[in-house]
Amino acid sequence: MSGFLPDHDRAEIRVSPNFGPRRDGARPDMILIHYTGMESSESAESWLCDPVSEVSAHYLVHEDGRIVQMVRETDRAWHAGRGSWRGKTDINSCSVGIEVANPGHAYGYPDFPDVQIEAVIALCQGIVARHAILPERVLAHSDTAPGRKIDPGEKFPWPRLAAAGIGHWTEPAPIGGGRFLAEGDRGAPVEALQSMLAVYGYGVDISGTFDATTRTVVEAFQRHFRPARIDGVADRSTIETLHRLLSGLSGGVD
Numbered sequence: 001m002s003g004f005l006p007d008h009d010r011a012e013i014r015v016s017p018n019f020g021p022r023r024d025g026a027r028p029d030m031i032l033i034h035y036t037g038m039e040s041s042e043s044a045e046s047w048l049c050d051p052v053s054e055v056s057a058h059y060l061v062h063e064d065g066r067i068v069q070m071v072r073e074t075d076r077a078w079h080a081g082r083g084s085w086r087g088k089t090d091i092n093s094c095s096v097g098i099e100v101a102n103p104g105h106a107y108g109y110p111d112f113p114d115v116q117i118e119a120v121i122a123l124c125q126g127i128v129a130r131h132a133i134l135p136e137r138v139l140a141h142s143d144t145a146p147g148r149k150i151d152p153g154e155k156f157p158w159p160r161l162a163a164a165g166i167g168h169w170t171e172p173a174p175i176g177g178g179r180f181l182a183e184g185d186r187g188a189p190v191e192a193l194q195s196m197l198a199v200y201g202y203g204v205d206i207s208g209t210f211d212a213t214t215r216t217v218v219e220a221f222q223r224h225f226r227p228a229r230i231d232g233v234a235d236r237s238t239i240e241t242l243h244r245l246l247s248g249l250s251g252g253v254d
């Protein structure tokens with residue numbers, strides 16, 4: 001394919017060969033946000049368009065706010081890899097992937113510039129409108145692949161997106177003392193925690209044992225929703241924040 005009309009009117013086009021059809025007639029009902037994790041955004045752009053990489057995204061948003069579309073929204077880009085959300089494992093078939101240029105934790109993890117975030121917000125507003133995407137389905141890559149991915153990371157400004165009507169957010173409950181659940185614990189309270197995380201969407205078994213997977217899922221939750229402390233310990237603030245989010249689900253729980 002030599003080119004196509006952008007789905008987002010402010011996007012430049014640079015076609016990536018790394019895409020295919022969405023499987024089983026899936027339509028996009030999720031936005032998945034990443035960071036590029038490469039030293040320069042120009043090299044990230046080349047990599048996402050290189051047939052050797054076998055990765056791509058629908059969009060790349062540069063630090064200066066330039067938006068490049070690489071795959072049509074109707075097609076399946078290759079950005080999510082192994083993961084799950086609400087029991088579904090083919091995240092690429094149900095999502096629109098946005099790579100936000102940032103070198104990531106391996107290269108100092110700088111703040112996201114304002115102009116870049118403004119571009120991400122405008123882009124998401126268009127995608128949400130075109131595909132009727134629910135707020136709770138605007139997610140971090142780390143949400144769908146806990147323990148494997150940490151992008152776009154704890155500096156990504158979810159509250160700013162929420163203020164613009166994008167994504168699901170609640171003010172995190174304050175961090176304090178009190179009881180907590182941590183790796184090695186077992187019993188009904190652990191089962192309740194796992195159930196709440198699973199109902200929200202995270203891929204965690206409801207076993208009643210706070211195992212290593214449960215810890216990585218709690219970390220993923222904290223990285224998105226309670227970024228002040230990411231330690232994999234389900235303290236009262238973490239559980240209360242999760243409660244508040246569950247009671248505010250617009251799509252209901254199923």
Ligand SMILES: [Zn+2]
Binds near residue numbers: 033034035079141151
């Ligand atoms: Zn990613």
